[in-house]
Amino acid sequence: MCGIVGIIGKAEVAPLLFDGLKRLEYRGYDSAGIATLKDGRIDRRRAEGKLGNLGAVLQAQPLAGTIGIGHTRWATHGRPSENNAHPHATDKVAIVHNGIIENFQELRDELGSLGKKFTTDTDTEVVAHLLTHYVEHGHSPEQAMERAMGRLHGAFSLAILFADRPDIIVGARRGSPLAIGFGDGEMFLGSDAMALAPFTNRICYLEEDDWAVLSMDGATIYNDGRRVNREIVQTALSGALIGKGNHRHFMMKEIAEQPTVIGDTLQAFMNPLERRIQLPDLPVDLAGLSRLTIVACGTASLAGHVAKYWLESVARLPVELDVASEFRYRQAPMDPDGALMVISQSGETADTLAALRYAKSLGQKVLAVLNVPESTIGRESDVVLHTLAGPEIGVASTKAFTTQLVLLACFAIAVARARGVIDAAREAELSSALTELPARIAEVLNHDVHIREIALKVAEARDVLFLGRGTSYPIALEGALKLKEISYIHAEGYAAGEMKHGPIALIDENVPVIVVAPSDELFDKTFSNLQEVMARGGRVVFLSDADGIRKLGGQAMAAVELPRVDPFVAPILYTIPVQLLAYHAAVAKGTDVDQPRNLAKSVTVE
Template identity: 55%
Template sequence: MCGIVGILGDIEAAPRIIDSLKRLEYRGYDSAGVATLVEGKIVRRRAEGKLRNLENSLENAPLSGTSGIGHTRWATHGAPTVSNAHPHQAGAVSVVHNGIIENYLDLRDEIVAAGAILDTETDTEVVAHLINIAMAEGMSPKEAVAHVLPRLKGAFALALLFEGEENLLIGARKGSPLAVGHGEGEMFLGSDAIALSPFTDRITYLEEGDWAVVTRSGAEIFDQDNNKVIRPESRSSVTSSLMDKGNYKHFMAKEIHEQPEVLGHTLSRYFDYSAKTARVDGAQALKFKDLSRLIVTACGTAYLAGLVAKYWFEKYARLPVEIDIASEFRYRETPVGERDTALFISQSGETADTLASLRYCKEHGAAIGAIVNVPESTIAREADMVFPTIAGPEIGVASTKAFTCQLAVLAALALQAGRERGVLSPEREHSLVAELTEVPSLALKALGLEADIERLSQPLSKANNALYLGRATNFPLALEGALKLKELSYIHAEGYAAGELKHGPIALIDENMPVFVIAPYDGIYEKTVSNMQEVAARGGNIVLITDQRGARECGNAAQNTVVLPDMSDIVAPIIYALPVQLIAYHTAVFMGTDVDQPRNLAKSVTVE
């Protein structure tokens, strides 16, 4: 989850590292630090909390030096204090690390027994000590790293800086992403292309187990067996201007309002509007025609996008879907074979549990598809087929436009699967595609309700708990609404299938409990509204999210109603996600929480 950057430059490194870390702060913001070589010696500046605290430290005590490493941390081992902030140092070695060293306690005991004094509570510090010990025994930095890496168990990306070595960085990856950036007489290391975007668009991604010896003239890359290898250089499409909020107060607000545009881009990629058909290049590799089931795996909001898609695949393609949270799937020894197809969904394309699940399925011969927002990511590179969302970089930790663009891609895949399986008639496909073409304009209309949503969010900010209810595809949206509210406002919230209300949650209902009911007027509207009436009978404070007919039919049961335009069933989950996002956003704003960087969270979950 942490962000890493390393620079071998021709001007002072510290200001450039800070610039890069600003683009990586979505990966973690518990602490931050930078180390440079000043007259050959490692000098560090570290600060607890947000990156601006490190900037203040550097203003008071600037760092010179053209070689350096930097880090923004999401805390795993050890509290988010200055002493636990990266970079860590042992003798002549300084290190920044993303991941978890699982055997660090054993290594720590060994180091302490050898007489070393450890200064932190982290797992990372042992790496610096082990390499420093090896160098003290006469090994070169390169030899010491090659000696130590096989001893590290777990997932990690490392960038290492060495005293007296002005022209050397060493990076390594196992389970966590790391890339090499190529400049003109300069070289870089970074967690991803966003980190490197201020400096270069020429990127080499290290593969699993790789480590790289980087100098200003280039990089030598070795695999996990220490064989020298050649990895391809690619051009990144990420630009260095991604951190601009424009006229919005928060990145999340900007990204919510970008959805009409990015949904339009994504839909046009996957649908042929003139022929009114889904057009998913490479989807044939997923073998939809002959499948007896489709496996879908993801985490967090991406999992909820997959849960919506389950309804679509089963309805429009008559294809059974087995969906699971990746952290559960990877450990339950699911039977998977060569006749299976598995689909993995991840905004970052680096989610550790999702990547581990992908590798499990690949080892067992399944065809692999990936829906990602970062085409250069590890999940994308390891999948058989990649279906990129065209959401653009998402900086806010709480996913918004990535979620709706994932839904757009999944809708296209479901319709193509239905056509390939012969269960979706051309006429029905044409009708559904025509309905999906309206998504951008419907999204604009939904965003036009923001002022009303902001008003109803103010009293919600005083609540301690909230409940979200929905049926069919609105059930995953209820889960998503509760997740967003928890993430942003820290209000405890739960999402439930509306039909489960009487099986326990109804005991929570009183006049202080806000209950959000997601119920467009569809074939199960009356069932959902009957559940809403049960809430009303017990004094619950109801917010109904529906359409014009739904608002007319519900009577006076709801205290507040968000009225969306009429739309088809396949469109509704995409559009109804927008008011759910706005409710969480404005509630958090009223409460004064950090909307873009909620406490304890990070954007890219690259550790278990």
């Protein structure tokens, strides 16, 4: 969730650390800091708020040294403040930390009884004092780290400086990602490859319970007291991939990229000549699969919701859908002839990873839909289905969501074919509908001005409702989620048929109601629900195609006409206008669109 950068360099590292932290802004943060080591003394600069605040501090009080660590923090223990910002330090140790130390209170009490003084509200400070305690009792940094790994409970990644060892950085991970970058006489440590992209493309990913000692000569990695080897891989990330181009925000840039990345994803899974889906070799027999359990968090879980409709209606495969943060605590029994599918943009989502490990402990094969295949979830899954969205910097997911939907649509078609419930002609029809999506989405993006005008009205509201039926219901949920997370307007999504069971009490002339209603087999049902809303003064924003809007007869406050598409792919297309409505409403309200308050891109704690 937070960001870590560490550098052993040839020149002053503070500017390089700051640059690395800027590349991690997309993960979300509320404070930041840097520590360096020079002449046996740890020095640090920290600031609450945006990185510009830290930059001002560094300009006024520069940091010297060719070895250092940096951090962007998203508060878990302790409120956002300069005092609680990382790095935390004693006179012997400086540390930055992602994750949560679950037994920090026990360790804090123990160390406090030994005379250690705590000055922050964080769990991280416990680790600094624990390592200091070991060093003071004659342990080397390596020995101290090995002992600490046995005492710390929770999910964490760490980067550590030792005052008496100006030649090394120590890193460790358990349940939270950490990567090592290899340079020419320089070494790097980071939360992910994005932070290291300006410095090197040679990356080593630490595995569970690994800890490493970095020096200018390379890295030595240990696990459970033994030295281990981890593969060094080439990463394709580069600084050129993360500019905003001519867009005001990363989110708008990523919305605009959707025709391209959807096309890229389709090319990876479809033979366009045969109009046939081609999946990689899977560890399960799709024809004999008795049940698929889909687990994810946030927007990814809504992609799973759409997939449930597709897999059950098109492929006739029973699907169990659950949010990852609830799934494993039910101790759900797993069908021996079933499989688990997890969906995650980052591949580091802690709750989803925990669900994966629970299912694997029961013998389930795991299919992962990921945008980062070399992530922890990717490495622990039996097969990765890779969405080719590219780096997504905006905290609110856009292109990652639609590429997930495209991949899941391909998967549903492949399952239907394997189970013999569709023939080659129907597969070709559905595949053709998918191949048309990039062009249809481009049409919507080219008529964004009208949506922006509607969004200005929506931005004035205190409460907004989204309605849909069938596969449009999860898109209503996604529209509400996007609006609330970036504009801070209270929004709720409902199945349109559920309005009369309670939510209709909220309807009045001050509540915009955004209705997702493509012309499909459920349109008439949705239209009937819409009449109930308008009869009570609801201000309707109607998203439909030409046929649907003609049936409405001008009764809505506003209507957005979308291209007519096969109902199978409608949820993907109709995602675009709800994204744009949320974006323009947030811009109108002046919020921080790319980094909304209290949110982080990659949620690596439970």
